[in-house]
Amino acid sequence: MSQTIPLKAELSSDNKCSFCSAMCCQYITQQIDTPRSIQAFDTLLWQIAHQGVHVFKDCNGWYILVMTRCGHLLANNHCGIYDTRPMICRNHDNAACEFDVPIDQGCEYYFQTYDALNEYCRKRFKKWDQRFSR
Numbered sequence: 001m002s003q004t005i006p007l008k009a010e011l012s013s014d015n016k017c018s019f020c021s022a023m024c025c026q027y028i029t030q031q032i033d034t035p036r037s038i039q040a041f042d043t044l045l046w047q048i049a050h051q052g053v054h055v056f057k058d059c060n061g062w063y064i065l066v067m068t069r070c071g072h073l074l075a076n077n078h079c080g081i082y083d084t085r086p087m088i089c090r091n092h093d094n095a096a097c098e099f100d101v102p103i104d105q106g107c108e109y110y111f112q113t114y115d116a117l118n119e120y121c122r123k124r125f126k127k128w129d130q131r132f133s134r
């Protein structure tokens, strides 16, 4: 049976995670060098062509995001290695997290598909569609 999510005013850092499906344990991110060239964006296009791979840019720079559930996340959405979980998990602040604002809403750009990134590149580079011709 699913839990009823309380009103926002009733949520706090102390109880919020118990109403969440462990959204922060269902993906990884890796910051990348700021892509500037056609070649760099062409490589990003190859990466995003793979299932579950997204690309985003926020105020800190560009990132690859891979949707993939952590292998230590239990069926009840609790961490199976809580006492020895990695530092990045310990440092994740739930004061303002994915539960409050989906990642795509907190970014300057958020690309979930090959077509979306391809369209962006087409607008960014006049010669994008000619990049294969010698």
Ligand code: SF4
Binding pocket: 016, 017, 020, 021, 022, 023, 024, 025, 092, 093, 094, 097, 098, 099
């Ligand atoms: S930190 Fe945020 S996203 Fe992670 S489990 Fe808690 S409420 Fe959910």
Ligand code: SF4
Binding pocket: 024, 025, 070, 071, 072, 073, 074, 078, 079, 080, 081, 082, 085, 086, 089
């Ligand atoms: S180690 Fe635990 S807290 Fe960290 S991502 Fe995996 S399940 Fe979540």
